[in-house]
Amino acid sequence: MVKTKPFDTSEYLDSEEMISEYLSVAAATGDPDDLLIALSNVAKARGMTQLAKDSGLGRESLYKALSPGSQPRYSTILKVLGALGVSLRVEPKDRAV
Template identity: 35%
Template sequence: MALETTKFDVQDFLKTPEEQAAYIAAALEDGDPSLIASAIGDIARARGVTAFAKEAGLSRETVYKTFQPGGNPTLDSLAKATKVLGLRLSVVAA
């Protein structure tokens, strides 16, 4: 009997603000800028990019281009995105 698999879509697991915050926290712990940008993009897509972009004061194109693997968000776009997510960036000693 062949092994059956199902398609995994992370957006199915980003429904609540708590799930979204945990996802971003895990990406921040890893420290990889590309992963952080991608995680924000995943949440933006889960919420709806058009609504997310409008609320953040960014264009849809900026959200798609910036918050993807390899994206390079500016501090301004990162601050706007985290504010929309109801999150606050902070710094702690490593």
């Protein structure tokens, strides 16, 4: 019997470019839970305790805010993104002609 371990996305988020692209793709889906899951994975890769310190938010608050189905405040998301060293960017949607 072959033993496998569960896939852990956070193990592959090892560069600023990878993190930025991962979060961009998650945000582009339009599903808020996709972004929350991605932020949670990045937080795990960076260390939740350090992210809590850098963002000025409590660890438990972060866990709750980054859980699928939660509805974190916009200011919370901005604090998390800032602590992760990334920024939110708005671009026009591609328009099908």
